[in-house]
Amino acid sequence: MEQLENNAYFWQKMDTLLLSSTCKIAHEKGSAHPKYPNLIYPVDYGYLQDTVGTDSQPIHVYKGSLKAQNVDAIVVSADILKKDCEVKLLIGCNEDEKLKILEFLNQTQFQKAILIQRGNQIPGWANND
Template sequence: MYDEAFWQLLTTLVGSSTINIDRPRGTAHPRYPDVIYPLDYGYLSGTTSGDGDGIDAWLGSQPERRINAILITVDLTKRDSEIKLLIGCTSQEQQTILAFHNRSANQSAILVERPARI
């Protein structure tokens, strides 16, 4: 019951927001040039996350803009924790994004996949 409400609210939020891709696939991080984004990465316009910026979103290759999963991240360097939405991502893309966020000792993430029935 609660799972359905959570995923439906996220779906409504994404459906009523513009996804701004400010770090396209294959580009380098603005402060860390050796960190290359494996997929399109950006944020939802008009939203606010814990860091005061828009809610982060990864955009996969699937044409349907369905939220497939979220990442819950912890970053000791920035001293924060966030969620990141995975939208239109295949299973392989989800694992690629998870590995991207687990690449350093100061940063880690867990993947929470959306149940198939919701």
């Protein structure tokens, strides 16, 4: 088995969440984090209305400079202060913006994140949707 099975059907469901929701920007690129003013958002940051993420809040998104109607990647972060893990969607992010988001999420000793890029593989076990 592969280390990461990057299933095209998973990404299809992520796109459906995005396209069936309204994206609201809560913090514009260049603005400071409300609790940690030294942390500056590298791209627009917001959420998908009428969704629920792992923290019982709406699903969070980073929106880059590219016009896109699909999810490019996800970041998974672990925060030892909040004692949680979160998944956030990246929409319309170029490679430089993805790197800046990772740097933003990994700049403290209390939180670390990984990036999972969109894939297009269909595993042999998957049924056609």
